[in-house]
Amino acid sequence: MTKTMEIFIDALLGSDDTERALFLKWMGLKMDMRSRKHMSNLRRKYKECEQKKDREAIARLDKELLDSSLGIEHYMREMGQIYEAASFGSNKISDKISSLPTLAAKLLLAGFPIELLDGDASNIPEKWNYKDHEDEVTDEDLKADFERMWTQEMGNIPGLTEKDVPCDVLMNFRSSFEHRNVTQYLQTMGKLTQYGKKQFKAKKEHVKLGKLKGLIYAHRSVKHDLQNTADNVISSCFKMTEQFAQSKGDYQTAFTKDLLDEINEHLKKAGTNYDTKFEFDLKLHICGIASRKFTEMHRKYLAEQDPLKHLKKFKSQYLSDFIDLYRKRDQCHRKAREFTQVCLNPAVTEYIDQSIGPDIVDAVLKKHPTEYSSRVLFQYTIQKELLEKSNFEDFNRYILQYNDYVKEWIYNRIVKCFSKDISLQNIKMKKLDSIMQKIMKAMEASKVDGNGSPLPNNERGAKTLIQNFCKSMNCDISISMKKVKQVLFQNTADCASFTKSLYECIEEMKIQLKDEISNSDIKETLNNVSVKPQSMLFKRVFGCGKKCPFCKTPCEAEGTDHQQHHAAVHRPKGLCGSRNDNVLCEEICTSSVLGNRTFKNQETDFEPQLYKDYRKYYPDWHIAPDMYIEASDYWKYVMVTFNKQFAECYKAEQAVYPDEWKKITKEQVLISLKKNILNIKY
Structure with missing residues (x-):
C-alpha cells in the first residue's frame, strides 16, 4: 500500500460520517481545482500535436491528461484493488484492510460512487464486491464485524458513579454530636481517611474528674479504664466493619450509624x-x-456491578450467538452449558456456603463434645491452653478483653479442627449431594406444564422449562433471572434437545463442583457463611458476659436469664489493675467483702467505700464473704509468674504475696484448675 493510500484510508477510518463526508467533499474540490488548472493547457497542446501528427508528443500528453483527471473515484478503485490483492493467498488480512468493504458500503450509502467494474481491465473484483456474501464470510470476518459493533456500542454505555463514602461517614459522625459544642474540635480536624492509622491512646485531656481533678490516683485509674474501654470499642467496631465490608452488597449509611450506636452503647457503660x-x-x-x-x-x-464489566463477561457468549445466528446453527448444547455455568453453578455454590454454618458447628461439637458442653468446661479448656502457652499478652487479653479473646479463640479452634481433624470437604459434599437431588427432581417436574401435559417441543417449550425449573428451586437456591435472560437470549433450541443437553451439563457441573470442593479452605468458608459457626459456639458457652466489678472474673451462672451474677472462685484483684497505695492487690473479692477494706473507683467518685457495702453500687452481683476461700493456685501462679509485667502494664508497683505462692508448680496449677473448675478431687 502506498503512503498516499494509507493516509487516505486512515483519514476515512478515523472519522465519523459527518467528518468523512466533509473530507471527501473538500478533497474532491481540491482535485477539481487542480484538474481545471492544467487540463485546458494540455488540451490546447494536444490539438497542436494532432495537427502536426506528432505521435510521441500525443502519447506523452495522453498520460499527462490522465494524471490530471485524478478524482475521488480513482482512490475508491484503488481501495478495492488493495483489498482484492490482500485477499489472495494464505496471509492473514490486517484489521485495517479487512474493514475496507464495510467502509465502502458506508460511503455508498452516503452517496459517494463506488466502482463495481474496472473498465480499463474489464475485471469485476469478486472478493471486493461480494465480501458480505454468506459463502465468502469467514468466522474471522464476522468476529471483526462484531468487534467493530461492540466497540461502538460500548462507547455509548455510561459507567457507574462513585459516591463519596468518607463524606457520608463524616456527615453521620458530625450528626452524632448534634446539639453539642464540638465546633473547636471540628475546626482542627484533618481529612477523615487519615485517622485511625495509629494506635488509639487515652490522653490527659480525655479525663474528666471535676472536684477530684487533683487526685493523681483517680486520674491514672480513669485514664487506664478509658484506654481499656477504647480498646474494647475499637476491637468490636473493627469486627463489625469487617463483617459489613465482607458482605456482597454496597455500602449503606446504616453501617456507619450502627458503628456509632455501638460506640454509644460502650460509652454508656x-x-x-x-x-x-x-x-x-x-x-x-x-x-x-x-x-x-x-x-x-x-x-x-x-x-x-459495572454494566460494562457485566457485558464483557458475556462478550464471548454474544459473539457466539452472533456467529451462530448468522450461520443458522443449533445453539442447544452451548446454551445449556452456559445456563449451568453462569446461572446454576453460582447459585449452588452460594447455597452450600450459606447453609453450611450449622453443619460446621455440629461437626465441632461431635469432635469436641466436652469443651463446649458447658461454660465451666469451656473455661477449663481455655485456661489450660493459656497455662500451656504461658504468654503474658494472652493472659492480659483474657482478663481485660474477655469477649474478644473468647471469640478469637473459638475461631482459631474451628480453623485448627478443620485443618487437622475434620474434613470440610465431606460436609460440603453432603450438601452438594442434597441439593443435586433436589435439582434432578425439579428437572423432572419442570418438563410438564400446569396441567401435567408435556411442554411443546419448540423454543417456547425450552423457555418454559427453565422458568419452571427456576420457580421449583426458588425455595432452596437463588438463581439470578437477569442472568437467565442474558444466557437464553436468541436461544433457538427445541425443548427435547435442550432438555437432553441440560441433563448432561448438570452432570458436568456436579463433577466441576466436586473438584472445587476438594480444594475448599476453612477460613474462606467461615467468611462466606451467613450463619457464623464461631458466633453460634460463642453464644453456647459465653453466658451473660458480665464480669466481677473488682477482679473481672466472668459470671458463672448458666445462660442469660438470671437476676444475680456470681462466681465461685475469684482472682487476685491486682490482675486487673486493682491496687492498695499503688501496689497491685493480691487479695480476692470474697476476702475483701468480709473485712473493713475499702475500694474507690468511678462509681464511688473515687471516695473510699467499704467492700462489704459493694451492693450499693453493684446490686446485681453476689460475692459470698468467706475468709477461708483463697485464690486458686492457677491465678496465684499467674500473678507470681507475670507480676512484673502486670505492674508495668498498670504503671503500679509489683504485688506483695505470700512466699508459699512461689512454690506452686505447673503440675499443682493443673490440679487446682481441675479442682476448682471441674470439681475433680485429687
Whole structure:
C-alpha cells in the first residue's frame, strides 16, 4: 500500500460520517481545482500535436491528461484493488484492510460512487464486491464485524458513579454530636481517611474528674479504664466493619450509624468521668478506619456491578450467538452449558456456603463434645491452653478483653479442627449431594406444564422449562433471572434437545463442583457463611458476659436469664489493675467483702467505700464473704509468674504475696484448675 493510500484510508477510518463526508467533499474540490488548472493547457497542446501528427508528443500528453483527471473515484478503485490483492493467498488480512468493504458500503450509502467494474481491465473484483456474501464470510470476518459493533456500542454505555463514602461517614459522625459544642474540635480536624492509622491512646485531656481533678490516683485509674474501654470499642467496631465490608452488597449509611450506636452503647457503660474530647477522638478514630474500609467495599461493588464489566463477561457468549445466528446453527448444547455455568453453578455454590454454618458447628461439637458442653468446661479448656502457652499478652487479653479473646479463640479452634481433624470437604459434599437431588427432581417436574401435559417441543417449550425449573428451586437456591435472560437470549433450541443437553451439563457441573470442593479452605468458608459457626459456639458457652466489678472474673451462672451474677472462685484483684497505695492487690473479692477494706473507683467518685457495702453500687452481683476461700493456685501462679509485667502494664508497683505462692508448680496449677473448675478431687 502506498503512503498516499494509507493516509487516505486512515483519514476515512478515523472519522465519523459527518467528518468523512466533509473530507471527501473538500478533497474532491481540491482535485477539481487542480484538474481545471492544467487540463485546458494540455488540451490546447494536444490539438497542436494532432495537427502536426506528432505521435510521441500525443502519447506523452495522453498520460499527462490522465494524471490530471485524478478524482475521488480513482482512490475508491484503488481501495478495492488493495483489498482484492490482500485477499489472495494464505496471509492473514490486517484489521485495517479487512474493514475496507464495510467502509465502502458506508460511503455508498452516503452517496459517494463506488466502482463495481474496472473498465480499463474489464475485471469485476469478486472478493471486493461480494465480501458480505454468506459463502465468502469467514468466522474471522464476522468476529471483526462484531468487534467493530461492540466497540461502538460500548462507547455509548455510561459507567457507574462513585459516591463519596468518607463524606457520608463524616456527615453521620458530625450528626452524632448534634446539639453539642464540638465546633473547636471540628475546626482542627484533618481529612477523615487519615485517622485511625495509629494506635488509639487515652490522653490527659480525655479525663474528666471535676472536684477530684487533683487526685493523681483517680486520674491514672480513669485514664487506664478509658484506654481499656477504647480498646474494647475499637476491637468490636473493627469486627463489625469487617463483617459489613465482607458482605456482597454496597455500602449503606446504616453501617456507619450502627458503628456509632455501638460506640454509644460502650460509652454508656464507661461511666461519666470522660470528656467529650474522648468521645470525639474515639469516634473519629473508628470512623477513619471505617471510611477506608467502606470506600474499598463501595469500589469493589461498583466494579462488580459495572454494566460494562457485566457485558464483557458475556462478550464471548454474544459473539457466539452472533456467529451462530448468522450461520443458522443449533445453539442447544452451548446454551445449556452456559445456563449451568453462569446461572446454576453460582447459585449452588452460594447455597452450600450459606447453609453450611450449622453443619460446621455440629461437626465441632461431635469432635469436641466436652469443651463446649458447658461454660465451666469451656473455661477449663481455655485456661489450660493459656497455662500451656504461658504468654503474658494472652493472659492480659483474657482478663481485660474477655469477649474478644473468647471469640478469637473459638475461631482459631474451628480453623485448627478443620485443618487437622475434620474434613470440610465431606460436609460440603453432603450438601452438594442434597441439593443435586433436589435439582434432578425439579428437572423432572419442570418438563410438564400446569396441567401435567408435556411442554411443546419448540423454543417456547425450552423457555418454559427453565422458568419452571427456576420457580421449583426458588425455595432452596437463588438463581439470578437477569442472568437467565442474558444466557437464553436468541436461544433457538427445541425443548427435547435442550432438555437432553441440560441433563448432561448438570452432570458436568456436579463433577466441576466436586473438584472445587476438594480444594475448599476453612477460613474462606467461615467468611462466606451467613450463619457464623464461631458466633453460634460463642453464644453456647459465653453466658451473660458480665464480669466481677473488682477482679473481672466472668459470671458463672448458666445462660442469660438470671437476676444475680456470681462466681465461685475469684482472682487476685491486682490482675486487673486493682491496687492498695499503688501496689497491685493480691487479695480476692470474697476476702475483701468480709473485712473493713475499702475500694474507690468511678462509681464511688473515687471516695473510699467499704467492700462489704459493694451492693450499693453493684446490686446485681453476689460475692459470698468467706475468709477461708483463697485464690486458686492457677491465678496465684499467674500473678507470681507475670507480676512484673502486670505492674508495668498498670504503671503500679509489683504485688506483695505470700512466699508459699512461689512454690506452686505447673503440675499443682493443673490440679487446682481441675479442682476448682471441674470439681475433680485429687
